[in-house]
Amino acid sequence: MVAVDRAIVHAWLADFAERVRSEAETEQVLRFVDRAMLEEFPRFAADPELRGEVRTSGKAHWLGLLVGIGRPQFHIRPPIEVIDGARTVARRGYDLNVLLKTYRVGQRGLWRYITGVLDLQIRDPELRGAVLVTFWERSSQWLDGCLDAVVTAYLEEREQRSRSAEEQRAATVHALLRGDATAAELTPERLGHIVEYQQTALTLWAEHSMASPVAARVLARLAADTAAALGGPPPLTLPSGTHGLWAWVATPEPADVALIPAPPVPGTRMAVGTPWPGVHGFRRSHREALAAQRLAADGAAAGPVIAYRDVDLVCLLTGDGSVESARLLVERELGGIAGPGEPAARLRETVREFLAGGGNVTTAAEVLGVHTNTVRYRLQQAEQKLGRPIDQRRLHLELALEVLAAYGDELLPTG
Incomplete structure (x- = not known):
């Protein structure tokens, strides 16, 4: 060629x-x-x-x-x-x-x-x-x-575009936490999260010995795995610092936080709020997760996963005892007997006197001026409405009743 x-x-x-x-x-x-x-x-x-x-x-x-x-x-x-x-x-x-x-x-x-x-x-x-x-x-x-x-x-x-979307989402989350987010901002399309569902808040953090880019990736993965363990979609997340992350998991029914596995990466920890529904639940669960995180940071709560429900009384006694926290305690612990009206009030009074008398039906009947069978019947009704035996979480139940007795019906749920 x-x-x-x-x-x-x-x-x-x-x-x-x-x-x-x-x-x-x-x-x-x-x-x-x-x-x-x-x-x-x-x-x-x-x-x-x-x-x-x-x-x-x-x-x-x-x-x-x-x-x-x-x-x-x-x-x-x-x-x-x-x-x-x-x-x-x-x-x-x-x-x-x-x-x-x-x-x-x-x-x-x-x-x-x-x-x-x-x-x-x-x-x-x-x-x-x-x-x-x-x-x-x-x-x-x-x-x-x-x-x-x-x-x-x-x-x-x-x-x-990613940064713009993240900044917009972060602004919406902060507005939601302040209580001034608009309905238009809270749509699933805008927020990427269903706020009408049950909200389980997480606060996750890593030791500062871990490089910040690594910490960000590890915590994001941990939040996603936790959401999957709770049966939810990918969580709504918001960086809270170079070594911290806030997250919310939305589920149609209250999630069982006992299903959350321990973080697999050493040096990472997680605090978990109680599942609560809707916009108010978004804020409530987050406040609880922050309170549990504070105990962990102070050294008062050990373990890689700290659930607020396990440390709520300590939180109330050591700096998170606001009236709102007390109201949430009443709502959560009294459940079906926290309603308005005389029948519910009668059940609460009976349970309170029963616990105050050391669990003695006869003592409670004498204080209330009713027959012992009446006390037994009311206690059975109360347990049905509570969904658990009175002896289960007895300290929490007794404290909720005492708080309600001190503050009055203003602490009863309104919805």
């Missing part, structure tokens, strides 16, 4: 570039690329805006390639339309692999076009082969050079 002078090859390509720069010729090239794209990505046909962006980007690639393809020195400057196309793909939520695949597919369409053109326009097989090789080299160099800018633009757009 006789080597073809590269000057002749460059001259032929320069003349070719001038001839195919016209709108009609460019349209013919784009039809080849369009056909390849639609074969590989039929969904583009249903999205005229995205299809138009891809076509505009393809046209800019073609015209940009023609500018220098016949010159000895080949310079690559990615057109702005190419960068815009990458940003559009990112905004539509397509994976980076989809963007890269469009380039491979587009290159395949271009190759079909150029091989057909050269077969028709160059009769000398030596020159045709040399032009084909040079065209392939130059088009590959062009695409490689543009891809660096394209990938950078795509990643910047995704990062910017």
Whole structure:
């Protein structure tokens, strides 16, 4: 095979570039690329805006390639339309692999076009082969050079959109915790979380000896695994610091926090609030998780997982004893006997006197001035409404009754 002078090859390509720069010729090239794209990505046909962006980007690639393809020195400057196309793909939520695949597919369409053109326009097989090789080299160099800018633009757009979404979500969570979030902000589409469900709050933290990027990844994974253990979807999360994370798990029914496994990574811990429903539950459970975390930080609660329900009395006695906390204690511990009206009040009084008398039915009957069988009947009713024996969590039940006796009916649940 006789080597073809590269000057002749460059001259032929320069003349070719001038001839195919016209709108009609460019349209013919784009039809080849369009056909390849639609074969590989039929969904583009249903999205005229995205299809138009891809076509505009393809046209800019073609015209940009023609500018220098016949010159000895080949310079690559990615057109702005190419960068815009990458940003559009990112905004539509397509994976980076989809963007890269469009380039491979587009290159395949271009190759079909150029091989057909050269077969028709160059009769000398030596020159045709040399032009084909040079065209392939130059088009590959062009695409490689543009891809660096394209990938950078795509990643910047995704990062910017992710940061914007995260900032918006964080602002909504803080507004929710303050109690001034609007209904429009709390939709599942906006927040990515169903606030109407039962809310189980988590506070997670890692030792500062762990590098902060590692801590962020480990805690995010721990929150996701915990949500799965509770039977919930991926949790709503909010970084609370370089080594801390707040999370909420939404479940249709109250989650069983006893199912939460110990963190598998040493140096990580978790505090867990009680499941509560709705927007108020979102805040309540979070306050409980923070209270349990405070005990753990003070060294008053050991173990990798600290549930508020296990340390609530200590929290109430050591700094978290607000009226709101007392109200939550009454609501949680008295359950079905915390309702308004005389029947519920009578059951509470009977249980309170029974516990105050050391669990003696006769003593309670004497204080209340009723028959012992009446006391026994009321205690049975109370246990049915509580959903548990009176002796179970007896200290919590007795404290809830004493708190209610001190504050009065204002601590009874209103809903």
